[in-house]
Amino acid sequence: MKISTLILRSMRKNIKHYYLYFFALIFSSALYFSFVTLQHNDAIDQLTQSSIKAGAGFKVGAVMLVVIVFFFVFYANQLFLKRRSKEIGLFQIVGMPKSTISYILALENLLLWVAALVAGILIGFLFSRFFALIFLKIIHVDGLVMLDFSFIALVQTLIVFAGLFIIVLIQTTWVVNRSTLLQLFHTTSNSEQKMKKMNPIQLILGALGLAAIVYGYFLSTTIFNINESANENTLFIKMGVVLASVIIGTYFVFRFSIALIMNAIRSSKNGHLSLKDVLAVSPIMHKMKSNALSLSIITILTALALTVLSLSSITYYSIGAQIEQYTPYDMSVANDEGSAFEKSLQAKEINYRTDYYELLNVPIDFTPVMKNEEAKQASKGNQYSDTIVLKESDVKKKLPSISLNKNEAYILGYNSIFQKIMPLEIGNQMKLRVNNSIKHLKLIGVEAKNSVPSEITYGGKKTIVLSDQLFNQIKTNKQILKQTGWRTYTGYTIINSEQMDKAISLYKKTTKGGIFTTNSKGDFAPERQFSIKSEAYKHSLENIGLLIFVTGFLGLAFLLATGSILYFKQMTEAEEERESFKTLRKIGFTTDEIMKGIRRKQLFSFGIPLVVGVCHSYFAVKSGWMLFGTELVIPLVVTIGIYMVLYSIFAILSTKYYRKIVNDSLPQ
Structure with missing residues (x-):
């Protein structure tokens, strides 16, 4: 031949x-x-x-x-x-x-x-x-x-x-x-493993696997905690320890813990195993030695895919909120330089609304309102920092719920990252320094949103809202005025979105592209270009949209790889068990009776890697989601839900293949 x-x-x-x-x-x-x-x-x-x-x-x-x-x-x-x-x-x-x-x-x-x-x-x-x-x-x-x-x-x-x-x-x-x-x-x-009794070493290793995963989860929740001994390498060391403990723990769980649990279930039956036990528990227990590595890899890949997809979804979902936080108005003008722009808007009959803010730069000590002692120690020696303060009546235009007494204060622009790393104690008092006098301000609230753009706050730093009475009192101080670079700010909202492009063109023409100069001679960046809200949104959408597209492709590839490998494994095991099915059919068991045990096995083979992978992904995402966006629940639930639905298709195909093998085993 x-x-x-x-x-x-x-x-x-x-x-x-x-x-x-x-x-x-x-x-x-x-x-x-x-x-x-x-x-x-x-x-x-x-x-x-x-x-x-x-x-x-x-x-x-x-x-x-x-x-x-x-x-x-x-x-x-x-x-x-x-x-x-x-x-x-x-x-x-x-x-x-x-x-x-x-x-x-x-x-x-x-x-x-x-x-x-x-x-x-x-x-x-x-x-x-x-x-x-x-x-x-x-x-x-x-x-x-x-x-x-x-x-x-x-x-x-x-x-x-x-x-x-x-x-x-x-x-x-x-x-x-x-x-x-x-x-x-x-x-x-x-490749089969027969376990007639529990080996103490295997029991210890199985327990260590569970402990390693729990420790990895716990460490992930403290990964951003600040302490005195922390340095630039601390975060990477923690991340490495979390990764190593979860991966090693996952392998030990599949290699030892699950097989021992299955063995305990079988031993508890005292030899009286049902058909479901024979078709589900026994095959899982005997083949854990050969399946442990592959199931561990599939679980880690599933967790990796879900983590990347979830974080990119969180970023995409949060674009609008983040742009609103850093660029609260359609266009911005600083230091009363918007007269030419307003005249051009009026000439073109473009409807707009303005919100005017007065600004001051004041040294403030936030140490007394910090919850963590580690954060207080980290700021020791440099407690006072120049902070932009706003007047209550101005801020009410954007945040009408704020209400202050004379010696009370409200913090704006304190986003989820700061709240995670350096949480603040509401009710404690900050210190405000004017020349040599100290004023105590009671902190009554914190808000992630801000009323002024990040260009004024130098990269999205927090601002403080004071009562009108206290603000006007501080404003009379010549030293405060001298060190204040941005004294006023005007935010413009275009009423009709269809006129936005024309308004942007006028803004760029009358403000030299949105570039403004500070009043402070000591400012390290005297000129700043202010962002246009719609353009900032479009730019972020392009970059993050690309991230979503690429991660979506990779997630689809991960899903294909892990699902197909599990399906191939189940096809192989179905062929190996064909003779067993033939014997069961000969002694009178029906296809539906056999399939009840097989479904339990499929639930384990596909469900356990998915469930463990989802747990790994959840703790990974929860530990650092605030670095990527402002919303956790909805993007995470949607991403995991879609992945689980697509993943379950492979389990359904695998179960159908088993049914075909069982049906074909019927003796002629």
């Missing part, structure tokens, strides 16, 4: 094993080709107006996609080699050299990969326009994208998948040459 005939017959025989692998290769190549097509599309760069950042983002995403696809292909090929181990053994028994076996498997893979690449590239090209429209929808850009077939993307895709194919060939050759006939015919039984 010719080798070509043998290859064709072998592929026809194994088509039921290859179809999902083939589909996954097509999907991977299509996803990658679509991604790099967008990466090399000039229209996308022109529409986003941020080609440098977009190019960098796409390059990082492309590298991550290669890593994910490599992991998936390597692991999937390992599973398929395991399923065909007996076939490889039979080839050796009939006298076929290992080099010839490797050659046959290489040709089979070559045919499979070439067909998958051709189909994937065609599908990827067809869907690249769809992905481009999604990208533009995310960044709120209206435009028509014309996508031509990119030969650069084609070459890049062929190079990447050629490299992956070479790795698969090396892996295949290694398995064929290193495996003995005994290993090939007993590959399943070699």
Whole structure:
């Protein structure tokens, strides 16, 4: 028989094993080709107006996609080699050299990969326009994208998948040459673990695994705590310890804890196992040794994907709130320099509203209102800091709920990051210094929003609201006036949004592009360009929209890799258990009775990695979400919900495959 005939017959025989692998290769190549097509599309760069950042983002995403696809292909090929181990053994028994076996498997893979690449590239090209429209929808850009077939993307895709194919060939050759006939015919039984009694060492390791995860979770909640010994490396050390403890703990839990729990459940039955126990508990317990590493990797990958997706979703969801916090008005004018702008608005009959603020720079000591002793120690020696103070009547235009007595104060612009790192004690008294006199101010509230833009507060620092009486009293001090760079500020709100573009054009023309100069000679940055709210929003939307798009692609790839690997594993185990199902059917058990136990097993195989991964992701996101946005619950719930729904599709497919195997086992 010719080798070509043998290859064709072998592929026809194994088509039921290859179809999902083939589909996954097509999907991977299509996803990658679509991604790099967008990466090399000039229209996308022109529409986003941020080609440098977009190019960098796409390059990082492309590298991550290669890593994910490599992991998936390597692991999937390992599973398929395991399923065909007996076939490889039979080839050796009939006298076929290992080099010839490797050659046959290489040709089979070559045919499979070439067909998958051709189909994937065609599908990827067809869907690249769809992905481009999604990208533009995310960044709120209206435009028509014309996508031509990119030969650069084609070459890049062929190079990447050629490299992956070479790795698969090396892996295949290694398995064929290193495996003995005994290993090939007993590959399943070699991986099983029988635990007749609880080993004290394994019990200790299982407990340590749970303890390591709990410790990692606890440490993640204190990762931003400040203390006297903290330095620039403390955060990275804590992050490393959290990562190591969670990863090691996850492996120990899957390797020891779960198997021991299952063994305890079986022992509690005193030998009276139901069919559900036989089909669920026993297989899980016996195969934890071989499954521990793969389940741990899948759990960590799931946690990583959910964390990245959740943080990017939080950032995207919080764009509006963050822009409102740092740029509260459509346009801004400082130090009473807005007369020309107002005249131009009136001449063009553009309706607008103004909010006028008086400002002062006053030294204030916040140490008495700090909750953490560590934060107080960190600020020792430099308690007083120049802070912009506002008048209550001015702030009421934006925040009407504020009400102050003479010696009371309210803090604005104290966002979630500051509230996490340096929480404040409401009711305590701050110190305000005017020349040599000290005034005590009772803190009655804190607000994340601010009434003045970040350009005035020098990067979004907090401001203080004082009563009109106290503000006017301080304003008479010549030293305070001398050190105040921004004495007034006017915020403009355009009533009709359709006139916004015209108003922006007038603003840039009459204010030299929104550049204003401070009154203080000692100011380290005497000139500042004030942001326009709509342009700041658009710029943030482009950058964060790109992040959402790239992480969405990566999340889809993670989902495909982890879900497919679990499905492949369940297909393999279903084939291995075929004889057991046949025996159960012969003695009278129905398909529905057998499927009850199998569903329990599927719930574990797919549910436990997902649940543990969600827990890992939740604590990872909760520890630092405030660095990425202003809202946690909604983006986190939506992201996890969508991921779980898509992930469950693989569990449903796996259960259906088991049902097919059980139905086929019915004796004729």
